[in-house]
Each structure stands twice: as C-alpha cells, then as structure tokens.
Amino acid sequence: MTESAAVESPEKKIKVRTNKLQKRLRREVGRAIEDFNMIEDGDKVMVCLSGGKDSYAMLDILLNLQKSAPIHFDIVAVNLDQKQPGFPEHILPEYLESIGVEFHIVERDTYSIVKEVVPEGKTTCALCSRLRRGTLYGFAEEIGATKIALGHHRDDILETFFLNMFYGGKLKSMPPKLVSDDGKNMVIRPLAYAREKDIAEYGDLKQFPIIPCNLCGSQENLQRQVIKEMLNGWDKSNPGRIETMFRSLQNVVPSHLADTNLFNFKELQKGYAHGIAGDSVTNHFDPEQPQAEKMPEMIDILAL
Structure with missing residues (x-):
C-alpha cells in the first residue's frame, strides 16, 4: 500500500463523520418518536422549516427514517415567509425541489406587524413566535396535517426551562409533544434528545443552505442568549452536566x-x-x- 493510499482523504473523512452524526441523530430522533409516540401509522407530518440548521436537520432525519419505518406516514415541508426585507425567497423552494419533498410556502406579512407593535430596540421574539405559531396551526388544519413537527432540540428545551425559572417563576419547559391550547393541533419535537452542537456540525457537513433571521436573530443581550452562554460555560467546565440536567426533566418528584x-x-x-x-x-x-x-x-x- 502506498503512503498516499494509507492516508485517508479529506473527502472520506467528511463522509465518515457525516455518516456517524447521521446515525447518532437518527437514533436519538427514533428514540424520541418511540418514547413519546410522536408519529403513528397514517400520520401526515407537517415539518416546519425556518431556513435554520435545526429544521433542515429535522427534515433530513425524518425523511431518512421514513424510508425504513415499519409504519407509513407522509411528510410535507412548510415554510412561513414573513416578508422580512431581503429574505432570499428562492433558497428554500430550490432546496426542497432538489430533494423531491412536497412543500408549501405560506406568505404572511408578520414582519410589518412586529415592527409596528414592538418599540425599537425591544425583543421581537415573543410576538413573532405567537404570530408564526398561529399561522402555522391554521395552515396545518387546511392541509389536514395530523402532526406539526418543530425543530427544537435538547438545548432549546433546557434553555426554556431556565428562562421560565429565572424570569417567569415557573418550573416549565417546552415538551417533546403537546396539544395546542384549542385542542386542534398536535405538536411534536423530534429533536428533543439531540444536542445542538451535533446538529450544527451535521448542518455544516451537509451544507444546508442556511437563511439567517434578520428580524430577531441579530438582537443582542436577549435573555435566551444569556442562558445559552451559561449552559455552554457549564458544559465546558463540567462535561456531562447538560445531560444530567436534561435527565432531571424526565425524573420529576x-x-x-x-x-x-x-x-x-x-x-x-x-x-x-x-x-x-x-x-x-x-x-x-x-x-x-x-x-x-x-x-x-x-x-x-x-x-x-
């Protein structure tokens, strides 16, 4: 064997790492689906795409699982175009067409509403989320979706737990599965067991066409960012602490x-x-x- 043959090529290293991450994410998503009975035979799953790494990874893994699942379920991707200035409207349709998945682009000018209602410099995330959620819930009913899949991962769930504790005075997070307040929609979070750093690396390796959120993602000093930095600091100084904290959400006394x-x-x-x-x-x-x-x-x- 020549020396060049013995050295693994960069392309092969990338492929090996991508496959390893895909298997891990697939295993974690599969376990979450089983633990919470997220997807059942005959379901029509509406996968909500924002253009960020999390929702791209969720769609990718669900499509992968769909091929070998012992049950039949349909997947339809949905993106809400909130009419943010400069939003690259062509990126998502081109990507979704390239992978051959059914999709819809829902156009609602929530951007103007948020900018009109929220004072300059204030956090827009809360209102933006409510408007987005209401629109997506309504559209799910229109297309007959039985489940709405959101791309929140394990770190999001923990961050929300601490946000509610520190700023809201509640022991509350975002559950892997819930029914909307009006009882009409079932929301699932297939990435509930997945780590954000794995998703981020997987997104880089897969080269998903990421679309940044210019409405709220650029705002600094958000409460969630403070919590995120706190958790990242704990993770670096005490490896394994994040896993232990998440397990506590599943062991309530x-x-x-x-x-x-x-x-x-x-x-x-x-x-x-x-x-x-x-x-x-x-x-x-x-x-x-x-x-x-x-x-x-x-x-x-x-x-x-």
Missing part, C-alpha cells in the same frame, strides 16, 4: 417540590410511606373537589 396543586401536602399522614395513604398512580387533584373524594387519588412516591 412532585412530593419534593412545593406546588400544592401538583401534590397534596395538606393530607400527608404519619404511618404511611412518604405520608401517603393509598396506592393510586397519580397524586394530581382538583382543589375544588371534596377532601373525601381526593384521598383515593393519592400515590405512593416509591412507585414513581
């Missing part, structure tokens, strides 16, 4: 928090494990319900 609507502290009794009589599978209760009717709903925490 209501009896060791302080929410009286989530756990019935008032009726704890001595003589029972953890002060709880009964062996029901849930301790959720209605504060308006008579006390005698609440007792059977208590849970032995040891069974959690």
